[in-house]
Every structure is written in C-alpha cells, then in structure tokens.
Amino acid sequence: MAAERLETLLRSAFPEAAELSVEDRTGGGDHFQVTVASSRFAGLPLLEQHRLVNEALAEPLRDGTIHELRIKTREAQG
C-alpha cells in the first residue's frame, strides 16, 4: 500500500512527531493528505516546514506514486 510506504518514510524522517498521518483521499492510492506535527517545525516558516515533508517524500514524488499531495504541518511541543 502506497499510504503505508509514505507513512514509513515520514516516520523515519520525523521520529519525534507528536502527530503523523497519511490519508488516501480518494482510495485510489495516489491522492494523499499528510499531516505532521513536530517540534522540528518550531520557528520555521510554512515554506520550510513543507519543504521538509517534500524531502521526506522525494522518492514517491519522483517516481509518480504520489499524483496529488496535500500537506498540513503544525508545530508540536518538544
């Protein structure tokens, strides 16, 4: 399952995450909503927060696994 692969990649990139989820928005395995709440986002602009998520998902973004990605990031207490 693509969603599980994405979640594994995100968990290894954000082991400290207070909240982390991957939702298959359409059930088709290529439109995803990812949510990450992490202390690493503290003080970072939204652009940089999303950049970290994009970097964690670079491979599925490149190989076409992800057709559409929605990202929600939030600062979490360290």
Add this chain to the structure above:
Amino acid sequence: MSQLSDRIKDVIAQEPVALFMKGTPQFVMCGNSDRALRALRDAGAPVTAVDILPDPAIRQELSAISGWPTIPQVFVAGELIGGADIAQELAESGELTTILEEKLGAGYRDAAAERVVDVLAPAH
C-alpha cells in the same frame, strides 16, 4: 542553461505574482491548482498564470529552479511562496494579503489583470 529555463526565470523575476499551474485560470486541470488560484484571487492578487502541461520540460525546469517538487507553485516578487496548501493557509489567515502588500505595495490590487503567459513561446 536552456532557453526554456531562462524564460521561466524571467517570468518568476518579472511578474508580480506568478502561478505555475496545471491548465489555465479559464480551464483549471487540477484541484490543487484550483485551490492556489482561488487563494490568490481571494486576496486580489494580480495573477500571471503559466500552464505547465503543454511540455513536461516546463515542470522539470521549474522544479530545478525552485527546488519545489510539486505543482502548483506560487511566486510573489520573484520569491517562492509555496504550493496550494501554503497559499490556502496564508489566504485564510490573512497573511497572504500582508505578504502581497509588503512585496508589491499597498496598491497591488490595482495592478495588471489576470493573464496567461506561454513560456514555450519566444519572449517579446
């Protein structure tokens, strides 16, 4: 350095608000591009749209320039603001208006109307 890459850089540098999207504002081909366009329109931004669909090279060159992997991409005064989620979040919080005012001046709403440019065509 390709001609296409130079054209894309020119659009980013010269247009007050550049939106690289799938489709055009008149015929949007993707939900995320639609969300970004709506966020910009809601903030009254003078959108210059570039359709990335006519040639896959547009997206490749754009992402090489911006370091951003997905479409859409929103630039204000030459600076990457983000994709659809960031544009929408900033619009909802009101920050997008602040960014537009800071970068383009308080009268940004009076600037040029929405338009589309073709980066595959030679610059004129």
